Amino acid sequence: MNTLDLSSKLIKFKSVTPDNSGTLEYIEQILKKNRFECHLLEFGKDKIKNLYASFKGGNGPNICFAGHTDVVPPGDLKQWNTNPFIPVVKNGNLYGRGASDMKTAVASFIIAALNFLEEKKFAFKGTLSFILTADEEGEAEFGTKSVIKWLKKKNKKIDYCLVGEPTNQKKLGEMIKIGRRGSVNFSLKVFGSQGHVAYPSMASNPINDLIKICYKLQRPFDKGSRQFQPTSLVITSIDVSNKISNLIPNQVEMKFNVRFNDKFKSSEIIKIIIKRIKSVTSKYKLCSKVSGESFINSSKLLTDPLVSSIKKITKVNPKLSTSGGTSDARFIYQICPVIEFGSIGRTMHKSNEMVEVKNIEKLTQIYNEFLNLMFK
Numbered sequence: 448m449n450t451l452d453l454s455s456k457l458i459k460f461k462s463v464t465p466d467n468s469g470t471l472e473y474i475e476q477i478l479k480k481n482r483f484e485c486h487l488l489e490f491g492k493d494k495i496k497n498l499y500a501s502f503k504g505g506n507g508p509n510i511c512f513a514g515h516t517d518v519v520p521p522g523d524l525k526q527w528n529t530n531p532f533i534p535v536v537k538n539g540n541l542y543g544r545g546a547s548d549m550k551t552a553v554a555s556f557i558i559a560a561l562n563f564l565e566e567k568k569f570a571f572k573g574t575l576s577f578i579l580t581a582d583e584e585g586e587a588e589f590g591t592k593s594v595i596k597w598l599k600k601k602n603k604k605i606d607y608c609l610v611g612e613p614t615n616q617k618k619l620g621e622m623i624k625i626g627r628r629g630s631v632n633f634s635l636k637v638f639g640s641q642g643h644v645a646y647p648s649m650a651s652n653p654i655n656d657l658i659k660i661c662y663k664l665q666r667p668f669d670k671g672s673r674q675f676q677p678t679s680l681v682i683t684s685i686d687v688s689n690k691i692s693n694l695i696p697n698q699v700e701m702k703f704n705v706r707f708n709d710k711f712k713s714s715e716i717i718k719i720i721i722k723r724i725k726s727v728t729s730k731y732k733l734c735s736k737v738s739g740e741s742f743i744n745s746s747k748l749l750t751d752p753l754v755s756s757i758k759k760i761t762k763v764n765p766k767l768s769t770s771g772g773t774s775d776a777r778f779i780y781q782i783c784p785v786i787e788f789g790s791i792g793r794t795m796h797k798s799n800e801m802v803e804v805k806n807i808e809k810l811t812q813i814y815n816e817f818l819n820l821m822f823k
Contacts, residue, residue, distance in 0.1 A: 448477075450811045451541065451804060453554035455534035457516065458543035464517035465589070467496040467581035471516060474498060474557065474579060481561055482569065483577075488597060491589035498579040499594055499603075502564065507573030508606035510821050512556040512814070513591065513779060514789075515583030518545040519796050526798035540801045548795035551807050552611030553579065555789075559814035563822075571822045576605065583775055591775035595782055607749045607821070608785040609814075612774045613792030619806045620763030620813075623753060624787035626743030626780075628675060628706045630773050631713050631735055633720060635660075638730040641697040650695040654687065656728045657699050663723040664703065668711070674743055675708030675769050678716075706772075713737040739777030743769065746784035752820035753788060756813045788813075 460470040475485045475498055483500040490497065501509070521531035521544050529535045531544035541551065560575055582590030598605065614622045637657045642650020661682065668678035684702040707716050717735050724731055750767065757765050765788075779785045790810060794800045 448558070450551070450554050450558045450807050451536075453558060454541060454546070454551040454807055455543075457550040457554055458534040458545050459532060460516070461532050462517050462545075462581060463520050464584035465493070465495045465582040465586075467516065471496050471498045471579055471581060474516070474553075475500070477557065478577070481564065488594060490593040493589070495582045495589040497581065497590060497594050498577065499598070500579075501574055501576035501603075502569075503574045504564075504567065504569060504571035505573065507571070507822065509574040509576055509604060510818065511576040511578060511605045511608040511783075512560065512611060513578040513608055513775060514549055514553045514556070514611040515580045515590070515775065516545075516550065516553060517581045517584050518548070518550070519584050522798060528799055531800070536804060539804055541804055541807065542799060542801045544800055546794075546800045546802045547613050547790050547792055548800070549611055549613055549789055551802050552613070552789035552810060555807060555810040556609075556611055556814045559811045559818065562811075562815055563818045573822050575818070578608075578779070580775065587775070592778045595778050598782065605783045607746065608779050608783055609749070609753065609817070610774060610776045610779065610785060610787040611789040612776075612787045613790040613795050614768075614771070614787050615789070615791045616793060617791065618761075618763065619791060619809055620757045620761035620765055622768050623750065623757075623765045624769065624771065624774075624776070625745035625750065625767045626674060626769040627739065627741065627771065627773055627777055628708055628769060629711070629713055629716075629741035630738035631705045631707070631716050632738060633703050633705070634734040635701045635703070635724065636698055636732040637701075637728060638698045638732075639696070642695045644693045644695055647695065652695045653697070653699045653730075656730075657685070657701060659727045660724055661701075663726060664720065666723070668719065669708065672708050672710055675741065678705065678707040678711065680705045707741055709741045709743065711741070713740055739773050742777065742780045744780035744784050745786050749784050749786055753786060753813075753817050755820060756816035757788070759816055760809050760813045
């Protein structure tokens, strides 16, 4: 089986988060046939599935590849030129949901690992392992986050980890993620008093206060740091649910997200947000959910071999970056150095998601070269 074959087989599984749909069991069968010790793990009341697999070749570091097999829903099927769960190769591209994010990267590092083991005749100085989850695109409470807790409980040590998220924007090899910004999601309700629009003095319009709050919240947090962009706040929803034009509502709701750099902890961001809201009104309710803290936990022993591998295969000198959203690296950094590198993410989560077939093969070669350098 080559990488294109395995990528196509994985795309066929309708593994819309957090439904595994048999994907991890299929991968488990492949790895077991190649002498990997496999643990199919289930967490939460819905028994969300994860896979930890390892092959010990000898004494040495445990090098782990991590990724997810769940995908976002395909959306409006009319926007797709093909069935999102029937892989199609056309004009040198592989189409299907998960082609970019991130089933082809999963296929690439599995095939790269199997090729590496065959080349070394299953004898090398170290351990090769995988963390795979079906819960990354959603709440992610019972995915990699829970696997990390399980690893700690079982005293299973990982020394270095590479996450196969689609880190490249335009061409393969242009970017490695060495860290990520933190993220907090907020839900805000501002309260007033209902009344007739003809008598605004007899009511209290919460929309007026929310407009003032929006201006306060949009003030800069910082100018960025050596490794990170400035902290940013993005408003994603404002909702009054008012269908009547002559009624002043009694409350308004807003949702927003803050992506913060290494100058802040999530608790500090929450305090700043509360202070800015209170400067306008005391009549509010704020809920927050932390998706992850900002972090950098890379290592030259991990980064340098990947940079060398990328240069050798693509002739591109990759940029080391902390841009973008969150990933499961936000859990893995707590136990070992972690970096991210995968496919081109230009079409991830979009209709007609795709990757170039030639880049699938190149990614496999990069991962294979990376293993050879890590276990040198």
